[in-house]
Amino acid sequence: MLGASLGSSGDLFSHLWQTVLPTYIANTFWLSVWVVLLSLCFGVPAALLVSQTNLWSQKVLRWALLLPLAMPAYLVAYLYTDLFDYAGPVQRTLRAWFGWESARDYWFFDLRTLGGAAFVLALVLFPYVYMLTRTALEQQDKHLLRAGRSLGLSVKQTLWKIALPLARPAIMVAASLVMMETIADFATVQYFAVNTLTTAIYDTWLGYGDMAAANALASVLLLFVLFAVVAEQRSRAGQRHQSGRPNTSPDVYALSVSQQVVANLFCWTLVLLGFGLPFFLLIQMAVDYADLSQLGALAEIGLLTLEVSAIAATVAVLVSLTLALFQRFYPRKTNNLPVQISGFGYAVPGTVLAMALMATFGPLDHWINDAAVAFELSKPGLVLSGTSFAIIFAFVVRFAAISNGTVTAGIAKIPHSVDKAPASLGAGLLHTLRRVHIPLLKNSIIVAWLLVFVEAMKELPAVLLLRPFNFETLSTFIYQLISDEQLEQGAIGAIFIVLFGLIPIIWLNKDKQ
Known part of the structure; x- marks a missing residue:
């Protein structure tokens, strides 16, 4: 591929660089950053709640939070766009309820943006973070957490200062997986009209018919992948967190009733948005059409x-x-x-x-x-x-x-x-x-x-x-x-x-x- 990119005349690549390529690179970078951040915000708290607390529906949520992995992101993108677009059932219902006549009468979020693409991708990719973080937390030496409690740390301080730093290598691996999946995504960003390096490669080859320039763009995309891999490996180089014979017997933290409600609502919302609602919409489409x-x-x-x-x-x-x-x-x-x-x-x-x-x-x-x-x-x-x-x-x-x-x-x-x-x-x-x-x-x-x-x-x-x-x-x-x-x-x-x-x-x- 690198060799084939050398055969490019450079005219198309130079034209892209002077016009749209910087925007494509910026979109790729910011999309990756937002998806990783959202996936961490979704996956890490879910892993903590399932592995470290007496969550009411813990046994079910343990595997239910993995369900979004089965849902392709481009399906979720289409289903949610169809649901929340101006002509979709949600906005039609709101206009009927409140008597609004046009989009100028109210504000409603637009999924067809970089932020919308990041949210949809995070909904289906956060299980990587949840799964690896949960496994790391469950395999930690509980003596270390108990030592922190004996030194006066609260439950939140123990999780923040001991448990999460111990799980940092697993979290970084998960973040790198999410970043690589985001960089590799094509259908979701194209459907949302968010131009990234992946869509640029596709358009340059099939749209302009310039395979050499497409290979040159692919080489640029590989630099992003190389950065993600090297950053992940450097972030955990030489780290030694676990003891040789850890005590992994569970130490469950009791949640109050209000905390149980909030925690269950948070976890089940992720399951519903990442899998339940899209799957229901697919079944409804299959029945109707x-x-x-x-x-x-x-x-x-x-x-x-x-x-x-x-x-x-x-x-x-x-x-x-x-x-x-x-x-x-x-x-x-x-x-x-x-x-x-x-x-x-x-x-x-x-x-x-x-x-x-x-x-x-x-x-x-x-x-x-x-x-x-x-x-x-x-x-x-x-x-x-x-x-x-x-x-x-x-x-x-x-x-x-x-x-x-x-x-x-x-x-x-x-x-x-x-x-x-x-x-x-x-x-x-x-x-x-x-x-x-x-x-x-x-x-x-x-x-x-x-x-x-x-x-x-x-x-x-x-x-x-x-x-x-x-x-x-x-x-x-x-x-x-x-x-x-x-x-x-x-x-x-x-x-x-x-x-x-x-x-x-x-x-x-x-x-x-």
């Missing part, structure tokens, strides 16, 4: 989506298993590099990844066809960049880090003595893996597969740019309907994506009910 004649086309697109996502998830899990087991059975300092390198793709936005793959697969396709002609064979065509291979490859690169983390965590729980016991009985390595390690890793493999599968189903920017002609997935199909203000026609497909997104959440929490 479902057309049985469209189910055939929708089923065909759905089956293709399932096929591509399943292949990508299977390949990603096989790669993760191979690399993680290699690292386990051949423990050398350099043998962890393959796992680390294969996880780099998660930090790369889907639009940038698509540009990189096109810059790579396009010349390779031409080379393959030229080689076929040289050997007097028929041209195979665009076998890499013109088929679903590029999409599957992008999914594996983009989401390998998810699979790596899940499989590696599962392997770390297996005692090293298990590796040696079968060998002492004469079993070979392959036999040991098949009869011992793979069965022990079954849950980790299933979770990794489900996570990659769901993320592949929801991925939009990479598919938009890499898909061949007449190739649709549920995400691109719904995106086209949203662009045409016709989501009602694809509400069933949107519900299908959301329901599949719920599977990993249910699976991860089935043992914690």
Whole structure:
């Protein structure tokens, strides 16, 4: 991609820099900042309430606060815009109640702004902050918190001065994930007409037809990603907070009745706005506008989506298993590099990844066809960049880090003595893996597969740019309907994506009910 950007004449890039590019960069920066801040304001208090207090609905909220992860941000953007726009039911009802005749008679917030985009993205991304912060708080050594209380600190002071600083590494990791997801977002910001570097890349390539300039813009976007990753790592470099054998027995802080009401209202509002209300609106659309004649086309697109996502998830899990087991059975300092390198793709936005793959697969396709002609064979065509291979490859690169983390965590729980016991009985390595390690890793493999599968189903920017002609997935199909203000026609497909997104959440929490 970097090499392809050098082929740009510089005219279009120079024109963009002199006109709109500074605004795109500023929008990207401020959007990321606001989404991270809002996600922290939503996720950190929710994690504290669920993990540190006697919240009334704690058992339900523990998993319910993860539900917004199943809801694509562009769906929430469309549904809320349709609900709160001037012609939407909320403003129509207000005008009927108060006798207002036009927008000049009253003030109402506008979602189609940078602030609206930040709010919508934060609603679906704050579960990253909540999940990692809650886990960090639950794994803290409670002796440290009790020591603070014995020294005269109040409950609030203990949480503010001890618990949250201890959880800071996890919070920073979550903030970096939210920032990278925000930078990678395409459909939400485009629908809200908030021009960012991601939309600039898309418009430069497909609008102006200048792939070299688009690659140059993608290189600029990579600088934002690099900044996010380096800032996150530097922020927690050398930190050692937890004791070797922490006491994680729960120490629950009692809330008063008024505090219980406020805390429950806060948490359930997040669940309602991030998942409950959008899902209800989708069901209402499906009931009111479902057309049985469209189910055939929708089923065909759905089956293709399932096929591509399943292949990508299977390949990603096989790669993760191979690399993680290699690292386990051949423990050398350099043998962890393959796992680390294969996880780099998660930090790369889907639009940038698509540009990189096109810059790579396009010349390779031409080379393959030229080689076929040289050997007097028929041209195979665009076998890499013109088929679903590029999409599957992008999914594996983009989401390998998810699979790596899940499989590696599962392997770390297996005692090293298990590796040696079968060998002492004469079993070979392959036999040991098949009869011992793979069965022990079954849950980790299933979770990794489900996570990659769901993320592949929801991925939009990479598919938009890499898909061949007449190739649709549920995400691109719904995106086209949203662009045409016709989501009602694809509400069933949107519900299908959301329901599949719920599977990993249910699976991860089935043992914690």
